[in-house]
Amino acid sequence: MSTEAQQQTSTASRAEYCVIACAEAWRDNGEVLASPMGLIPGIGARLAKRTFSPDLLLTDGEALIVGLDGTAEGWLPYRHHLTMVTGGKRHVMMGASQIDRFGNQNISCIGDWERPARQLLGVRGAPVNTLNNPTSYWVPKHSPRVFVEKVDMICGVGYDSAEAAGPSATRYHRLPRVVSNLGVFDFETPDHSMRLASLHPGVTVEEVREATGFALTIADDVPYTREPTAEELRLIREVIDPKGTRDREVKPV
Amino acid sequence: MTDKTMTPEEVVSRLRSGMTIGIGGWGSRRKPMALVRAILRSDLTDLTVVSYGGPDVGLLAAAGKIRKLVTAFATLDSIALEPHFRTARQEGAFELTEVDEAMFMWGLHAAANRLPFLPVRAGIGSDVMRVNPQLRTVTSPYDDGETFVAMPALRLDAALVHMNRADRLGNGQYLGPDPYFDDLFCEAAAEAYVSCERVVDTAELTKEAAPQSLLLKRTSVTGVVETPNGAHFTTCTPDYGRDEAFQKLYAATDWPEFAERFLSGEDESAYQTAVKTWHEEQSK
Numbered sequence: 324m325s326t327e328a329q330q331q332t333s334t335a336s337r338a339e340y341c342v343i344a345c346a347e348a349w350r351d352n353g354e355v356l357a358s359p360m361g362l363i364p365g366i367g368a369r370l371a372k373r374t375f376s377p378d379l380l381l382t383d384g385e386a387l388i389v390g391l392d393g394t395a396e397g398w399l400p401y402r403h404h405l406t407m408v409t410g411g412k413r414h415v416m417m418g419a420s421q422i423d424r425f426g427n428q429n430i431s432c433i434g435d436w437e438r439p440a441r442q443l444l445g446v447r448g449a450p451v452n453t454l455n456n457p458t459s460y461w462v463p464k465h466s467p468r469v470f471v472e473k474v475d476m477i478c479g480v481g482y483d484s485a486e487a488a489g490p491s492a493t494r495y496h497r498l499p500r501v502v503s504n505l506g507v508f509d510f511e512t513p514d515h516s517m518r519l520a521s522l523h524p525g526v527t528v529e530e531v532r533e534a535t536g537f538a539l540t541i542a543d544d545v546p547y548t549r550e551p552t553a554e555e556l557r558l559i560r561e562v563i564d565p566k567g568t569r570d571r572e573v574k575p576v
Numbered sequence: 577m578t579d580k581t582m583t584p585e586e587v588v589s590r591l592r593s594g595m596t597i598g599i600g601g602w603g604s605r606r607k608p609m610a611l612v613r614a615i616l617r618s619d620l621t622d623l624t625v626v627s628y629g630g631p632d633v634g635l636l637a638a639a640g641k642i643r644k645l646v647t648a649f650a651t652l653d654s655i656a657l658e659p660h661f662r663t664a665r666q667e668g669a670f671e672l673t674e675v676d677e678a679m680f681m682w683g684l685h686a687a688a689n690r691l692p693f694l695p696v697r698a699g700i701g702s703d704v705m706r707v708n709p710q711l712r713t714v715t716s717p718y719d720d721g722e723t724f725v726a727m728p729a730l731r732l733d734a735a736l737v738h739m740n741r742a743d744r745l746g747n748g749q750y751l752g753p754d755p756y757f758d759d760l761f762c763e764a765a766a767e768a769y770v771s772c773e774r775v776v777d778t779a780e781l782t783k784e785a786a787p788q789s790l791l792l793k794r795t796s797v798t799g800v801v802e803t804p805n806g807a808h809f810t811t812c813t814p815d816y817g818r819d820e821a822f823q824k825l826y827a828a829t830d831w832p833e834f835a836e837r838f839l840s841g842e843d844e845s846a847y848q849t850a851v852k853t854w855h856e857e858q859s860k
Contacts, residue, residue, distance in 0.1 A: 385753050386753035400754040400756070402755070409698075432665070438667075440666070441662075444649045446676055448676060448677040450698045451679070453702075455697055476703045477703040477706075479702075484702070488701035489723060490723075491723045496701075
């Protein structure tokens with residue numbers, strides 16, 4: 324590790340590694356709509372657009388497509404947004420109340436669907452998202468209650484479920500990554516089960532194992548999530564999130 | 577030409593218990609709240625409610641008006657989870673048809689176009705299929721041979737939507753950023769009732785706004801109700817934004833207490849007065 328990198332290791336916060344890991348989801352995506360759900364994914368998407376993915380489209384959270392300075396460049400009411408999804412020109416990063424080994428995601432309810440112990444949002448657009456445009460996930464608090472063996476209600480379709488549903492489900496199905504406060508995960512395994520792709524600096528493999536309710540694929544030598552560059556840190560701290568809201572979503576270690 | 581203006585009470589008098597009622601808007605955005613409140617004051621019950629759910633669903637659920645809900649979610653937007661929807665679901669208070677946002681939209685499109693269903697690449701592979709065993713799939717008759725969900729038409733007995741402006745004939749105009757699916761709700765319904773901030777002369781509609789803002793055609797509108805602040809406490813951009821303080825109060829207050837204070841009056845103006853009084857108390 325270079326001296327410069329070591330220096331940065333000691334200065335970037337956990338939340339900032341999460342921002343980098345989220346931003347990386349949109350690298351090389353070209354001219355698509357980035358739909359971040361959650362605070363840190365939102366910072367990540369804007370960072371990606373400011374740096375290595377300038378062609379990304381972002382919305383104002385309502386019906387306008389806006390540039391980084393807020394200038395409107397397009398109109399995207401929900402009905403057009405849904406066409407963006409089914410046309411595939413979008414990469415969404417959704418939240419997950421539960422996510423399993425094959426990337427099935429639940430935001431609907433906990434417990435028996437007929438009469439849930441805890442009603443949450445509902446399936447929302449997770450079924451259409453996962454079958455049509457790349458869908459990544461963000462989990463700010465990695466725990467065995469979120470990373471479960473089997474989700475209570477499949478909203479976002481995982482690899483095993485898409486496979487079982489047939490070719491029209493798998494045709495455009497892709498889950499590029501899952502980012503949590505502990506690391507980055509993907510499905511780059513022969514059976515598309517979840518793999519630990521990188522650890523955020525400061526996190527151990529053991530920590531991840533203990534916080535995960537199923538067996539992850541873990542290589543002998545797991546890389547660390549990359550360091551933010553000095554310019555990226557400046558953008559995060561001074562331009563995109565000067566009030567430090569990211570530390571509220573992922574607390575400093 | 578037919579003057580379609582009426583009061584919220586007249587709208588409710590045209591509805592029947594057991595009807596399937598579609599409610600426009602999205603989450604806590606431009607909901608026809610004055611018409612929902614009129615239902616709360618009525619004896620109507622046993623309703624099938626079709627909605628991209630917000631506090632409309634919460635209020636009707638809390639008041640025990642819903643037999644069955646068709647939705648993809650219920651949320652207050654700035655408050656993620658709709659408290660009364662949650663309670664009702666956890667108590668098993670009504671039947672639920674939980675579908676995806678896109679499936680819901682194509683269901684409205686099918687109804688508006690008088691089709692039995694429309695194919696959609698959504699639902700298969702998810703538990704939407706498990707919890708809706710009535711859903712069928714359809715195979716493309718062309719070379720691709722792909723299989724899709726055949727989303728059944730969401731036919732409505734009545735639709736309730738809220739616009740910024742309308743004329744007496746039933747032409748409805750939205751001035752905010754998103755039409756949501758209000759035109760589809762009206763076109764999918766046997767009867768559609770439009771509340772609005774202001775009823776204006778037809779010529780006024782396009783004086784300051786582009787013709788594309790004319791969302792609802794009078795052919796699909798049965799009644800027009802002028803209800804200023806009628807989307808309260810949801811957004812009605814650009815006339816007003818969400819009343820966040822009041823929405824917080826709604827989410828944090830026990831239902832009997834909230835209903836007694838704000839919903840026990842005899843009409844919409846009693847509600848508006850109660851809200852105004854509450855705000856005055858807060859600013860003291």
